[in-house]
Amino acid sequence: MKAKFRNLAAGSALAAMLLGAGNASAETLKVAAISGYFSQGFGIAIMNGLKKAETDFGVELKIVDTGNRALDYEEQFNNIAKGGEYDLVFVMGWELVDALQKSNQAYPDQRFIFIDGVLDSPSMTYVDFVEEEGSYLVGALTGMLAAADAEGFNSSDEVGFIGGRDIPVIRNFLMGMEQGVAEQAEGVSVSSVFAGTFDDPAKGSELAMTLYGQGVDVIYQAAGPTGEGVLQAAKAAGKYAVGVDIDQCGTAPGNILASMLKRADVAVYDLIKGEVEGKPVKPGPVSYGVAAGGIELKICDEVADKIPAEVKTKLEEVRSGIADGKIQVKLNQ
Amino acid sequence: MTFAIEMTGVTKRFGAVVANRNVSFGVRQGEIHALVGENGAGKTTLMNVLFGLVQPDEGTIRINGQTVVMDSPRRAIALGLGMVHQHFKLVPSLTVAENIFLGMEIVRGGLIDRKAQSEKTRQISAEFGLKVDPDRRVSELSVGIEQRVEILKVLARGAKIVILDEPTAVLTPQESRELFRILRRFADAGMTVIFISHHLSEVMEVSDTVTVLRDGAVVGTRPTRELNEDELVRMMVGRNVNFDRRPRKAISGRTVIELKEICARDARGVLALRDVNLTVRSGEIVGIVGVDGNGQTELAEVIAGLRAPSHGEIAVNGITIAESHPRAMREAGLAHVPADRLARGVDASASISANILMGRQYAQPWAGRGLIRWGRVREFARGLIKRFDIRARNEKTLVKTLSGGNMQKVVVAREFSRETPFLLVDQPTRGVDIGAMERIHDEIMLKRDQGAAILLISVQIDEVLALADRILVMFAGRISGEVDPEKTTEDEIGLLMAGGAERPRAAA
Amino acid sequence: MTLPSDNKPAPDALKTQGMPQWAEQLIGQAIAVGISIIGGAVIILLVGESPLHVFATLLRGAFGSWERTAGSLLQATPIIIAGVAACVALRGGLFNIGVEGQLYMGGFAAAWVGFSFALPAGLHVLVAMAAAIVAGALWIALPAFFRARFGTNEVVSTILSNYVAVLITSYLTISVFKRPGGWSETEPIAPTAYLPQISDVSRLNIGLFIGIALAIGLHLFLTRTSAGYSVSAMGTNVKFAEYGGVSIRRNILVILLCSGAVGGLAGGVETLGVHHRFMEGFAPGFGFDGVIAALLANGSPIGVIGTALFFGALRAGSLLMEVETNASREVITVFQAFIILCVSAQILIRRRRDSTQGERRWKF
CATH class of the missing domain: 3.40.50.300 (P-loop containing nucleotide triphosphate hydrolases)
Incomplete structure (x- = not known):
């Protein structure tokens, strides 16, 4: 009964498309994005990509903020998917996964693009940032600085890592960093710790102070809001930290060495561009690593002068090595 | 001659209830004017209108011949009116003088000049024959003296017209008589006194003129000497009241x-x-x-x-x-x-039957097996309404819509039927x-x-x-x-x- | 014996007879909603949308189809139960602003029973609901005890307990019972602990009927039973109830515990009927909405069904409104704020009017 209705609706939509084809040669692409984080770092990056696509390709945008009520999510997805109105729907946020999967089952024709992660369902598209590649670069940079005993990096031969919780995706960050250190900076090791939470800046700060106290000069954090505390601690201790996901150089200018960027804006723009230019988005994971410009290590302007030229040169070699496949970043699960 | 106070055609409604109905009356300067009536006759509302606490729906007020809009107590005080409320508004922890000058303190060099306040208090109290000790704390005073402080407060603000709302309700007969002497002295000094009461003997004793209110309207204004208590009662209630001692049989019980x-x-x-x-x-x-x-x-x-x-x-x-x-x-x-x-005797927002039920809600035959038998309760309430002559439409009438007397009859009915x-x-x-x-x-x-x-x-x-x-x-x-x-x-x-x-x- | 002075019913008795109290209140409520609609329309105009279009979408989003209606009912379900919880306290003259916290504790307790034990189908869901009830009651036990024993203001203590409950359940979820690899949520509960769904079109489950039954049950309790009579007398005039022999202290304790228990059940129903696990932020605001729904209904449990449905419809409708128009969901928050303002203004006005009437009756 329900299926019948849907067929009917699909039929009429088809008819409308056929009839409309005579009038307008190119339908405008309609894109929706749904998340609870559009005002926060990663969400802002997504918005930037969407806005750029809007300007460049004239796509029609619909932004839906999910808020924080679990009860609403399913309905919100269904409201978007039901009309079949949107060509692409970008989704960001792990709390939405359940609702997303249900909606995906109910509306299999709707193309959903889940940002930053791979789920079981084969009919969706996944933007998968190769965070281990970026973390390799972080390991290379911090390791080289520690090995070279550069100014401000001469306390010990240890570099630090603070993760949010000990979960696979955060392990990827750590493993990338460790490989980078091991391969590019002999004699340097990684001192790592997990905060156990993504939502406790105070705890992040406390753990960072401990590591700094042990002689670590630079800490790479992959810990969400907990990581904010790490960045603040760098400032308080007069040491260095490395930001993640988005450009965090401005959080504690002068004490943030670099930021490992996941260029969600690049990924979103790239996918929409492909769709417009006749390379439609297909189901399955799409990797955005260093090569595709989806992962980038940005050295902060405030500290760029303090990094020895040979380290910068070496880092660029490593980067291009990853990009053209000479360097393989592995996840030894 | 002009009146010190003249109210013409004053009507005040609260919702559907008319508290004052086209009230007109005048008070001569230098007299003690009693305003009498049963509870609920509209005396307090009328005085609240006069003092600017309540705005009338219709009518005008003239003070010494001048029409005024009494929009606030502040204006009333400026015009020489003073009101002594039934419930005193004194601060117990302050002295008499401090209470009297509360809100109009005598200040010297940015500080309150207590000495000057005490002196001034002493002066006013001597002038009007109201003996008080300015430096005693109010918490140490008897009710009668507290009332004097209230009166002094009014006088210190320059009142020439003093309104007293049931001043004797809290006094012993001796204290009342002392108060009457003070009021008489005021009148002799050319001041005007309005005196609200429902104690007829007091009214006969102290007043020059009486205005009787009934059901919010003026029944009449008469010189006191032309009246006797019986006539006054008739004016108030429209019939004679007999407060004679009730006849009784001898007591036998344990x-x-x-x-x-x-x-x-x-x-x-x-x-x-x-x-x-x-x-x-x-x-x-x-x-x-x-x-x-x-x-x-x-x-x-x-x-x-x-x-x-x-x-x-x-x-x-x-x-x-x-x-x-x-x-x-x-x-x-x-x-x-x-x-x-x-506060305690009724649930004003509930019906008469619900009020009658209190104290019986677990008892046979009004309740059984934890359930209330509303049919029996209502029937019982109907019987009580009849027996106790409660003036209400029926047992579902909300108690808050009843007059004070009928509300009390509900309480008496419930308790006396136990x-x-x-x-x-x-x-x-x-x-x-x-x-x-x-x-x-x-x-x-x-x-x-x-x-x-x-x-x-x-x-x-x-x-x-x-x-x-x-x-x-x-x-x-x-x-x-x-x-x-x-x-x-x-x-x-x-x-x-x-x-x-x-x-x-x-x-x- | 008849007397001319008191020969007729008080004049305003006639007035109240002509316009029953509930009708007067209903009209008041309608005015509140009307003013809120106008206020909402102004804001919608400010964001450059057509109010008519937005409201039409809102209405369609709430009731446009059976699925959408079911969505509204789904949203209304926890608000009804939370509202009944608030009503229990309100009618006894007490405030339970801690429904939110009890809902979280109840939700967690139900989930815990759901994923920790293996029980036969019918029994499992009942035990889980019982756990929710107990958790809710336990969560209010301390404020209730302090209120009954020392007269500590229950408004403050129940509000504060909300935050503790949200954080405790969050801690338990993330640090103790987290499903490996999942978002901030526990293991799923066993299907034996699911509340049966009403239809497979929506997640609407028999929790709705539980809520309605609770509301009707509370109404019957208050109007038909001896104990209920004592409770409502406490609510309208506690001194009167005390005078009439009602044990005030004991009743305060019992009323607050019951209120908390129902609050816990609201969370349990949400967990067992909809989410089938406990998760962080599983029902933010439902407890508070329940309290507001109860206040809006003036403590009437039957009225709560109506006000909760209204809030549920607003919530559900706003989701479509957000997708189809440029008005954000926040418009609904503003809309609700308008309603709360209007209703509290009404309560104040009514109280003032009643108090002047009280004075008037006492003395002219």
Whole structure:
């Protein structure tokens, strides 16, 4: 009964498309994005990509903020998917996964693009940032600085890592960093710790102070809001930290060495561009690593002068090595 | 001649109720003008209109011939009016002088000049013959002196027209007489006094002119000397009232309730009852009189189980009550008409039947198996409405829509229909019109004749004189004396109420 | 014996007879909603949308189809139960502003029973609901005890307990019972602990009927039973109830515990009927909405069904409104704020009017 209705609706939509084809040669692409984080770092990056696509390709945008009520999510997805109105729907946020999967089952024709992660369902598209590649670069940079005993990096031969919780995706960050250190900076090791939470800046700060106290000069954090505390601690201790996901150089200018960027804006723009230019988005994971410009290590302007030229040169070699496949970043699960 | 105050065609409505109906009356300068009427006749509303506390719907006010819009008490004070409210608005922790100059302090060099305030207070009090000590704290004063402070407050603000709202309600007869002398002195000095009362003897004694209000309208304004009390009562209620002592049979009964050495503290922790002993026998009405605040409230609360005594015991039918709780007292056989019916005696937002149910909600036949049998409750309520002559449309009428007298009849109906051996009746006719008052008195007498033991607490001495078999007078938390209502006089009671028994009798 | 002075019913008795109290209140409520609609329209105009279009979408989003209606009912379900919880306290003259916290504790307790034990189908869901009830009651036990024993203001203590409950359940979820690899949520509960769904079109489950039954049950309790009579007398005039022999302290304790228990059940129903696990932020705001729904209904449990449905419809409708128009969901928050303002203004006005009437009756 329900299926019948849907067929009917699909039929009429088809008819409308056929009839409309005579009038307008190119339908405008309609894109929706749904998340609870559009005002926060990663969400802002997504918005930037969407806005750029809007300007460049004239796509029609619909932004839906999910808020924080679990009860609403399913309905919100269904409201978007039901009309079949949107060509692409970008989704960001792990709390939405359940609702997303249900909606995906109910509306299999709707193309959903889940940002930053791979789920079981084969009919969706996944933007998968190769965070281990970026973390390799972080390991290379911090390791080289520690090995070279550069100014401000001469306390010990240890570099630090603070993760949010000990979960696979955060392990990827750590493993990338460790490989980078091991391969590019002999004699340097990684001192790592997990905060156990993504939502406790105070705890992040406390753990960072401990590591700094042990002689670590630079800490790479992959810990969400907990990581904010790490960045603040760098400032308080007069040491260095490395930001993640988005450009965090401005959080504690002068004490943030670099930021490992996941260029969600690049990924979103790239996918929409492909769709417009006749390379439609297909189901399955799409990797955005260093090569595709989806992962980038940005050295902060405030500290760029303090990094020895040979380290910068070496880092660029490593980067291009990853990009053209000479360097393989592995996840030894 | 022009009036000091002239109100013309004043109408004030509260919702559908007309509190003042086209009221016109004038007050001459230099007279004591009594405003009388039953409770609910519209006296206080009219004075609130005059003092700018309430805005009239229609009508004009002239002060010394000038039409004014009395939009606030501030304006009234500026025009020379002063109002002494029934409930005093003094700060107990401040001195007399500080209270008088509160809000208009005499300031020198940025500080309050206490000396000047005391001096000024002394000066005003000498000028008007109101003796007070400016440096005493108000908390140390008696009620009568507190009232003087209130009057001084008004005078210090330059009042030439003084309004007193039921000033004698809290005073002993002696204090009242002293007040009247002061008021007379005001009038002689050319000031104008408006005096609200429903005590006719006072009105006859002190006023020059009387205006009678009934149902919100003026019945008439007459010189006092042309009137006698009977006429005044007729003007107030439209018929004669008989407050004669009720005829009665002799008392035969045994002791129903006995209080032994009861002591209790009031809400502030001050000892309010000191070694109170009393018994009430079956078929007897024991009256308790006293100026408000001498322990009657606490006595009633202790007997009702609402306040735990700090010492002593209560026995009903010879059995000592172990737990101080209303339910325990009720189960022991108490029916209770509380003093403050709106606060305690009724659920004003509920219907008459729901009010009648209170205290019976677990009892047969009104309830059974945890369920209320509303049909029986309503039927019962209908019977009571008829029997107690409650003026209401039906048993579903909300109590808050009833007049004060009918509200009280609901309380009396509920409690008197309990068929209990002991009745505690506290201020049964306060704020009740004369018709309802007589009806309630009839019921009390009926209960007596049926053999109930009745403790009657009242501030109205005439009520107690009419009903009681014995009268106990309370002063400062003690029973200061017992008198026989057949033989005593209001003067004797008044003396006891003022603590006379504890003082040498020489003055009496 | 008849007297001319008191020969007729009080004049305003006639007025109240002509316009029953509930009708007067209903009209008041309608005015509140009307003013809110106008206020909402102004804000919608400010964001450059057509109010008519937005409201039409809102209406369609709430009731446009059976699925959408079911969505509204789904949203209304926890608000009804939370509202009944608030009503229990309100009618006894008490405030339970801690429904939110009880809902979280109840939700967690139900989930815990759901994923920790293996029980037969019918029994499992009942035990889980019982756990929710107990958890809710336990969560209010301390404020209730302090209120009954020492007269501590229950408004403050129940509000504060909300935050503790949200954080405790969050801690338990993340640090103790987290499903490996999942978002901040526990293991799923066993299907034996699911509340049966009403239809497979929506997640609407028999929790709705539980809520309605609770509301009707509370109404019958208050109007038909001896104990209920004592409770409502406490609510309207506690001194009167005390005077009439009602044990105030004991009743305060029992009323607050019951209120908390129902609050816990609201969370349990949400967990067992909809989410089938406990998760962080599983029902933010439902407890508070329940309290507001109860206040809006003036403590009437039957009225709560109506006000909760209204709030549920607003919530559900706003989701479509957000997708189809440029008005954000926050418009609904503003809309609700308008309603709360209007209703509290009404309560104040009514109270003032009643108090002047009270004074008037006492003395002219």
